[in-house]
Amino acid sequence: MEPDVREVRVWRISEGSAGGVDDVVAREFPLTIFLNDTELVTLLCSPTELKSLAVGFLQSEGLVTAATDVKSVLVDETRGVVRVKTESGTGRMDEVFRRFISSGCGRGATFYSAADAAGMSKIESPVRVSSGEVMSLFKEFQQRSELYRNTGGVHSAALCNSREIIAFAEDIGRHNAIDKVFGRCLLDGVSTDGLFVLTSGRISSEIVLKAARRMVPVLASKSAPTDLGVKLAVDLGITLLGFVRGKRMNVYANEWRVN
Amino acid sequence: MEPDVREVRVWRISEGSAGGVDDVVAREFPLTIFLNDTELVTLLCSPTELKSLAVGFLQSEGLVTAATDVKSVLVDETRGVVRVKTESGTGRMDEVFRRFISSGCGRGATFYSAADAAGMSKIESPVRVSSGEVMSLFKEFQQRSELYRNTGGVHSAALCNSREIIAFAEDIGRHNAIDKVFGRCLLDGVSTDGLFVLTSGRISSEIVLKAARRMVPVLASKSAPTDLGVKLAVDLGITLLGFVRGKRMNVYANEWRVN
Numbered sequence: 001m002e003p004d005v006r007e008v009r010v011w012r013i014s015e016g017s018a019g020g021v022d023d024v025v026a027r028e029f030p031l032t033i034f035l036n037d038t039e040l041v042t043l044l045c046s047p048t049e050l051k052s053l054a055v056g057f058l059q060s061e062g063l064v065t066a067a068t069d070v071k072s073v074l075v076d077e078t079r080g081v082v083r084v085k086t087e088s089g090t091g092r093m094d095e096v097f098r099r100f101i102s103s104g105c106g107r108g109a110t111f112y113s114a115a116d117a118a119g120m121s122k123i124e125s126p127v128r129v130s131s132g133e134v135m136s137l138f139k140e141f142q143q144r145s146e147l148y149r150n151t152g153g154v155h156s157a158a159l160c161n162s163r164e165i166i167a168f169a170e171d172i173g174r175h176n177a178i179d180k181v182f183g184r185c186l187l188d189g190v191s192t193d194g195l196f197v198l199t200s201g202r203i204s205s206e207i208v209l210k211a212a213r214r215m216v217p218v219l220a221s222k223s224a225p226t227d228l229g230v231k232l233a234v235d236l237g238i239t240l241l242g243f244v245r246g247k248r249m250n251v252y253a254n255e256w257r258v259n
Numbered sequence: 260m261e262p263d264v265r266e267v268r269v270w271r272i273s274e275g276s277a278g279g280v281d282d283v284v285a286r287e288f289p290l291t292i293f294l295n296d297t298e299l300v301t302l303l304c305s306p307t308e309l310k311s312l313a314v315g316f317l318q319s320e321g322l323v324t325a326a327t328d329v330k331s332v333l334v335d336e337t338r339g340v341v342r343v344k345t346e347s348g349t350g351r352m353d354e355v356f357r358r359f360i361s362s363g364c365g366r367g368a369t370f371y372s373a374a375d376a377a378g379m380s381k382i383e384s385p386v387r388v389s390s391g392e393v394m395s396l397f398k399e400f401q402q403r404s405e406l407y408r409n410t411g412g413v414h415s416a417a418l419c420n421s422r423e424i425i426a427f428a429e430d431i432g433r434h435n436a437i438d439k440v441f442g443r444c445l446l447d448g449v450s451t452d453g454l455f456v457l458t459s460g461r462i463s464s465e466i467v468l469k470a471a472r473r474m475v476p477v478l479a480s481k482s483a484p485t486d487l488g489v490k491l492a493v494d495l496g497i498t499l500l501g502f503v504r505g506k507r508m509n510v511y512a513n514e515w516r517v518n
Contacts, residue, residue, distance in 0.1 A: 006486040011510035011517070013390045023509065028463055028485035044463065044487075131272045152502065153461050153483030172463065172485055202412050204287055204303065204431065224412030226287035226431055227265040228303075243411065250282065251270035258270070 003027070004046045004147055004154075004170070026153040026172050034083045035063060046147070046154060046171040049180045050075045053171070054082040056183025060175075060210050063088075067186050120209070123237040125194050125217035128257050131249060133162045134220055138244050141198045142222075144168050148200070157181050158198040159216075166195065174201025178210055192216060199223075203242060208232040218257060220244050225252055262286070263305045263406055263413075263429070285410040285431050293342045294322060305406070305413060305430045308439045309334045312430070313341040315442025319434075319469050322347075326445050379468070382496040384453050384476035387516050390508060392421045393479055397503050400457045401481075403427050407459070416440050417457040418475075425454065433460025437469055451475060458482075462501060467491040477516060479503050484511050 010023040029047035033040045033054050040063075045053055051073050058064040064086055071085040137160050145156045147170040157177035159167040167190075169180035178199060185192050196218035197211050203225035209232065211219045219233065220241035233240035233253035240253040251258050269282040288306035292299045292313050299322075304312055310332050317323040323345055330344040396419055404415045406429040416436035418426040426449070428439035437458060444451050455477035456470050462484035468491065470478045478492065479500040492499035492512035499512040510517050 008486070008489055008511060011514040012507075013510065013517070014507045016506070018390070025484055025486050025489060025511070028487040044465075131277070151483055153485060172461070202431070206303075224410055225284055226412060227267070227284050228287040230267055230284060247275070248271075248273045251272065252267060252284070255270040258272070 004048050005151055024150055026147065026151040028172055030080050032081050033057065034081065036085055036089055037083070043173070043176060045173060045176045047077065048171075049169055049184065050077065050082055052169070052180045052183035052187060053176055054084055054183065055186050056179030056181070057176075058084060058086075059182060059186055060179055060213065062213075064186070067189050070187075073187075120212045120236060122235070123212065123215055123217050125215070125237075127162075127194050127217050128259055129162045129196065129218055129239075130259055134241060134244060134249060134258075135247060137162075137165065137196075137198060138220070138222070140165055141168075145170060145200070156198075156200045159185060159192060159195045160198060161195055165198075166190065174199060175206065175210075177201070178207065182210070182214055196220060202226070203229040203233075203240060205229050205232050208236065208238060208240070211238060212236045220249070263307050264410055283409055285406065285412040287431055289339050291340050292316065293340065295344055295348055296342070302432070302435060304432060304435045306336065307430075308428055308443065309336065309341055311428070311439045311442035311446060312435055313343055313442065314445055315438030315440070316435075317343060317345075318441060318445055319438055319472065321472075323445070326448050329446075332446075379471045379495060381494070382471065382474055382476050384474070384496075386421075386453050386476050387518055388421045388455065388477055388498075389518055393500060393503060393508060393517075394506060396421075396424065396455075396457060397479070397481070399424055400427075404429060404459070415457075415459045418444060418451060418454045419457060420454055424457075425449065433458060434465065434469075436460070437466065441469070441473055455479060461485070462488040462492075462499060464488050464491050467495065467497060467499070470497060471495045479508070 004027050005024040006027050008023055008025050010021055012021045027047055028044055030042050031045050031050055032042045069087050074083045141158050147154045154170045154172050155174040155177045156170050158165045159181045167181040167184045169177050171177040193215040195216055197216050199221045202223045203221050205228040208229050218239045222244055225242045230252045239257040242250045242252055263286050264283040265286050267282055267284050269280055271280045286306055287303050289301050290304050290309055291301045328346050333342045400417050406413045413429045413431050414433040414436045415429050417424045418440045426440040426443045428436050430436040452474040454475055456475050458480045461482045462480050464487040467488050477498045481503055484501045489511045498516040501509045501511055
């Protein structure tokens with residue numbers, strides 16, 4: 001049994017008949033992150049790649065900026081705890097606490113009105129991608145989504161270049177899946193500058209900001225974007241693709257990179 | 260133009276051809292809730308039913324317990340602010356702030372290990388529902404999901420009895436959609452005791468807890484549950500249905516209510 005699924009007994013009703021069957025559902029695991037001995041957050045996640053998730057989450061929140069900033073990451077899977085120690089200490093944590101409070105999900109309202117306010121610079125990467133390459137990447141992306149096939153209840157995310165997938169993760173949360181692939185790259189010392197993000201999930205403003213923070217010029221999803229997601233992608237120079245399905249896709253922002 | 264969608268110009272690639280088309284995407288709106296003049300949270304939501312959303316959210320967080328508790332709800336749509344005044348004051352807000360901090364999304368880790376810890380009592384409602392009724396309800400549920408059909412980027416939620424839908428809402432967030440229907444019922448003085456929840460979204464632990472808090476005995480989703488969602492539903496006496504699609508459905512907990 002994989003750690004990310006659990007067997008359950010289900011009463012299945014189908015076309016008039018009914019009966020008990022064994023099935024699997026995705027696990028939902030509370031993971032508490034301590035940063036420099038201070039409790040920061042409890043994420044509900046799929047219990048895989050916990051180290052990547054913790055580091056990726058901290059990077060998304062601006063609490064870790066580079067691999068050299070991470071002194072140690074200790075995972076206690078039994079207790080559902082990750083302890084991260086950083087060089088930069090807890091200086092900015094107060095600010096992040098306040099943002100959690102004022103936004104409920106570490107999703108700062110300050111970000112939404114103007115991309116500039118987030119202190120992020122426009123992505124100027126000259127990288128390009130063809131629609132055929134996007135289709136091939138999504139084909140591989142969906143083939144890798146095993147947990148989704150088994151449980152129907154998780155999201156996938158990948159980092160790739162125009163030819164191949166470099167990091168892949170699944171999680172019950174679309175945010176977590178993306179934090180996991182970024183966290184893995186950070187821990188492995190792989191630069192994400194110029195890489196693409198593939199996701200199964202909706203592209204809201206928060207997802208675009210996660211990509212912008214890592215200098216990702218192309219963000220592609222099987223699902224829909226929101227209007228704020230599109231606006232931020234336009235302003236931040238990110239090429240935004242949605243509804244990538246089979247041989248179809250919509251380009252919502254910076255289509256000059258797609259040929 | 261509906262307030263919950265925005266027109267965008269899209270570059271559409273399909274089967275080898277490409278061209279610009281007009282399309283609509285779901286809006287993503289930051290709504291800041293003030294409770295008794297203190298800033299509580301900023302939700303990212305679809306900008307409809309803001310009053311219901313604010314009250315439903317506060318009820319989900321235990322900050323509003325009954326309609327009589329709500330003194331006033333003032334919505335300032337231009338500024339994206341809702342001001343709620345309650346009889347009970349801000350006594351419990353400190354606790355909720357702490358929970359936001361320790362859980363990132365108002366999703367308390369304390370809840371997950373045992374349903375008892377959440378202080379919720381088991382739902383003993385003798386109400387029953389047939390699989391045929393569930394199918395009919397879901398047919399109507401999906402017909403009402405207009406915003407989803409237009410944008411592909413939102414969730415729906417409904418409150419119903421075994422015969423008809425009583426409240427329906429859509430939102431870019433699955434949590435928000437459910438808070439909206441509960442909030443509407445609270446504002447309208449409609450008891451939710453014995454009603455069912457229908458949702459397009461995944462059933463995680465948090466969704467089961469929202470239902471349990473309102474004495475909802477049946478929770479049905481088009482999507483998958485998580486293992487914690489199933490465990491809580493079993494413990495709290497909630498009948499949990501997943502993958503309700505056409506003439507099929509899975510019953511994950513308390514199947515005695517389904518006949």
